[in-house]
Amino acid sequence: LPFHLPNQQQIVYGEDDDIDDVLDKPSVAASKFTSWMECNVIDSEARKLIYVEFPTKFVWILNGRFWKRRKVGKTIGRIHSVSPKLGEAYFLRILLNKVKGPTSFKEICMVNGETHSSFRDACYALGLLDDEKEYIDAIKEASHSGSGFYLRFLFATLLMCNSMSKPEVVWENTWEYLADGILYNQRQRFKSADELKNLTLFEIEQILLRNNFTLKNFKKMSYPNVESVSSSNNRLITEELYYDIPVIKNDYDRMFLALTNEQRNIFLNIMSAIQDNKGGVFFVYGYGVTGKKFLWKTISAAIRSDGNIVLNVASSGIASLLLPGGRTAHSRFIIPFELTEDSFVK
Numbered sequence: 159l160p161f162h163l164p165n166q167q168q169i170v171y172g173e174d175d176d177i178d179d180v181l182d183k184p185s186v187a188a189s190k191f192t193s194w195m196e197c198n199v200i201d202s203e204a205r206k207l208i209y210v211e212f213p214t215k216f217v218w219i220l221n222g223r224f225w226k227r228r229k230v231g232k233t234i235g236r237i238h239s240v241s242p243k244l245g246e247a248y249f250l251r252i253l254l255n256k257v258k259g260p261t262s263f264k265e266i267c268m269v270n271g272e273t274h275s276s277f278r279d280a281c282y283a284l285g286l287l288d289d290e291k292e293y294i295d296a297i298k299e300a301s302h303s304g305s306g307f308y309l310r311f312l313f314a315t316l317l318m319c320n321s322m323s324k325p326e327v328v329w330e331n332t333w334e335y336l337a338d339g340i341l342y343n344q345r346q347r348f349k350s351a352d353e354l355k356n357l358t359l360f361e362i363e364q365i366l367l368r369n370n371f372t373l374k375n376f377k378k379m380s381y382p383n384v385e386s387v388s389s390s391n392n393r394l395i396t397e398e399l400y401y402d403i404p405v406i407k408n409d410y411d412r413m414f415l416a417l418t419n420e421q422r423n424i425f426l427n428i429m430s431a432i433q434d435n436k437g438g439v440f441f442v443y444g445y446g447v448t449g450k451k452f453l454w455k456t457i458s459a460a461i462r463s464d465g466n467i468v469l470n471v472a473s474s475g476i477a478s479l480l481l482p483g484g485r486t487a488h489s490r491f492i493i494p495f496e497l498t499e500d501s502f503v504k
């Protein structure tokens with residue numbers, strides 16, 4: 159048994175069909191599902207049945223596009239299954255297993271005389287959905303042993319699985335647990351008193367600017383470095399500076415000592431181009447498993463352990479996973495890729 163949200167009935171049409179002809183199709187005016195509701199208006203027997211029971215007493219007359227009382231035969235109904243990800247369609251399906259004889263979509267949403275604004279709310283009112291207590295309790299319980307990072311991961315996983323019917327309720331009740339560690343990390347972000355001073359000056363300058371003043375009017379006062387504030391508020395930059403420097407430094411020391419002569423030569427060449435601000439394009443090639451990625455990792459660790467930024471990119475998703483903090487070049491630099499029949503990634 160098909161069903162659909164209001165005005166979302168399925169229609170099949172050809173590529174060149176005229177839009178008016180498409181809209182005039184009988185399946186638009188009367189889908190199996192909307193005809194069921196129309197039958198409920200005129201037939202009192204129909205109103206005793208939920209949708210899935212309908213085919214036991216009624217048959218669908220395809221030519222006329224209406225339901226008629228069944229005279230012979232037995233049949234059972236089954237409603238198409240729907241993923242919870244589809245939201246309202248999923249909740250409508252739940253209601254269809256409960257509501258007898260509705261004559262309109264509005265009536266499906268009606269519980270004890272009250273019309274709800276969504277199928278989800280109607281499910282709630284009927285007690286068909288759990289309250290979110292079990293999720294709230296689970297997050298609170300996990301907070302005894304898990305860090306804030308782990309809890310945020312848990313909440314994100316619950317969101318991705320669509321397991322919570324009212325994620326906003328869980329969020330409001332648990333955000334303080336989920337926020338654990340963020341304040342601490344933000345404090346750590348300001349590596350020096352100078353950065354903190356700069357940000358404070360920046361905030362003061364904002365107040366002054368709103369009142370047509372500026373710190374520049376006070377000759378002896380320092381002026382904030384606006385560029386560094388905007389970069390410290392830039393999420394991408396912050397993410398790249400989020401590495402645990404002592405850990406990275408340790409990795410770097412270990413890897414640097416292990417470099418082969420050939421790797422070390424390349425490493426020193428590239429590092430000197432960086433340190434002397436010369437820049438350059440380096441093409442490192444070699445047979446598989448000869449240590450190219452090991453070299454990238456060492457270079458990345460060397461640069462990151464100085465608190466600088468490395469953007470590791472690869473052309474394929476799998477290769478990018480092998481690089482520390484790697485992303486595909488397309489994703490990182492938002493390279494447009496026109497998808498046609500003949501397009502391919504070189």
Ligand SMILES: Nc1ncnc2c1ncn2[C@@H]1O[C@H](COP(=O)(O)OP(=O)(O)OP(=O)(O)O)[C@@H](O)[C@H]1O
Nearest residue numbers: 416417418421444445446447448449450451452453
């Ligand atoms: N100097 C080194 N000291 C210790 N282990 C190393 C060294 N160089 C490479 N390795 C190790 O050798 C293995 C292969 O290296 P890596 O993955 O860097 O090779 P690759 O050239 O990038 O391979 P592929 O081309 O197949 O992707 C890894 O396990 C790496 O840790």
